[in-house]
Amino acid sequence: MTTPIETLAEHACFGGVQGFYRHASTACAGPMRFGVFVPSTARGGRLPTLFWLAGLTCTEETFAIKAGAQRIAAELGMVLVTPDTSPREPQLPGDRESWDFGQGAGFYVDAAQAPWSAHYRMSTYVTEELPALIDARFPTDPARRGVFGHSMGGHGALVSALRRPDVFRSCSAFAPIAAASDCPWGHKALGRYLGADRAAWAGWDASALMRRTPFPQEILVDQGLADRFLDEQLKPERLEEAAAVSGQRLTLRRHPGYDHGYFFIQTFIADHLRHHARLLG
Numbered sequence: 001m002t003t004p005i006e007t008l009a010e011h012a013c014f015g016g017v018q019g020f021y022r023h024a025s026t027a028c029a030g031p032m033r034f035g036v037f038v039p040s041t042a043r044g045g046r047l048p049t050l051f052w053l054a055g056l057t058c059t060e061e062t063f064a065i066k067a068g069a070q071r072i073a074a075e076l077g078m079v080l081v082t083p084d085t086s087p088r089e090p091q092l093p094g095d096r097e098s099w100d101f102g103q104g105a106g107f108y109v110d111a112a113q114a115p116w117s118a119h120y121r122m123s124t125y126v127t128e129e130l131p132a133l134i135d136a137r138f139p140t141d142p143a144r145r146g147v148f149g150h151s152m153g154g155h156g157a158l159v160s161a162l163r164r165p166d167v168f169r170s171c172s173a174f175a176p177i178a179a180a181s182d183c184p185w186g187h188k189a190l191g192r193y194l195g196a197d198r199a200a201w202a203g204w205d206a207s208a209l210m211r212r213t214p215f216p217q218e219i220l221v222d223q224g225l226a227d228r229f230l231d232e233q234l235k236p237e238r239l240e241e242a243a244a245v246s247g248q249r250l251t252l253r254r255h256p257g258y259d260h261g262y263f264f265i266q267t268f269i270a271d272h273l274r275h276h277a278r279l280l281g
Contacts, residue, residue, distance in 0.1 A: 108156030
């Protein structure tokens with residue numbers, strides 16, 4: 001049976017359609033929202049698809065509104081999918097107390113601790129449930145699927161690709177949390193979602209995963225050097241260290257003057273879409 005999708009809004013955009021939708025998620029046991037940009041070239045068949053995983057405090061609308069990616073996606077003939085960054089319902093105790101945990105901060109992990117484990121199963125959502133839903137309802141090619149993201153979502157993109165190369169054939173990230181098990185954001189999120197045993201955190205740490213098993217394709221990462229989170233939270237050098245151990249093909253570009261926000265993303269988004277287009281064909 002086809003999963004029902006509620007259309008919240010649809011807008012003409014660069015000859016295609018930017019839509020926002022809601023559905024009842026099995027993985028998250030509640031309603032989840034997502035956005036999809038479908039270019040006009042979809043009339044000719046199924047297209048490669050990019051899943052964008054947004055950062056802390058963001059929603060399914062943030063990238064679609066701020067990144068300016070639809071124009072390039074229309075030129076390249078690519079579908080863009082933007083899931084929300086966490087469940088929003090039902091409200092759980094403490095899930096709105098801080099901006100870096102709970103709502104807007106799902107960290108793309110499958111929580112193992114109550115009460116989060118009942119709903120915060122974002123890894124299963126973005127690697128299994130949502131891709132299947134998209135392929136069933138939109139003109140996408142399941143054999144040509146990539147993932148990219150920013151900050152918390154950059155962490156999510158790297159972890160999702162490294163854990164599930166059978167789902168995603170290409171990967172890139174902007175200013176990712178490169179070592180979630182060794183930074184304050186990660187300590188807070190992984191400790192509450194997964195529990196106190198730090199050995200379990202390694203399975204959700206991009207650098208730890210990359211050190212163990214490389215992703216089959218080259219990974220592109222861009223990092224601004226004026227990013228106020230660079231040294232304490234992001235630690236991109238950990239990816240370089242991991243890549244040197246495992247042989248991962250990694251292009252990590254550092255950009256003087258660029259900070260952590262969407263002006264940085266706008267500047268280099270075309271490079272990322274073309275990176276994925278090259279790998280997905």
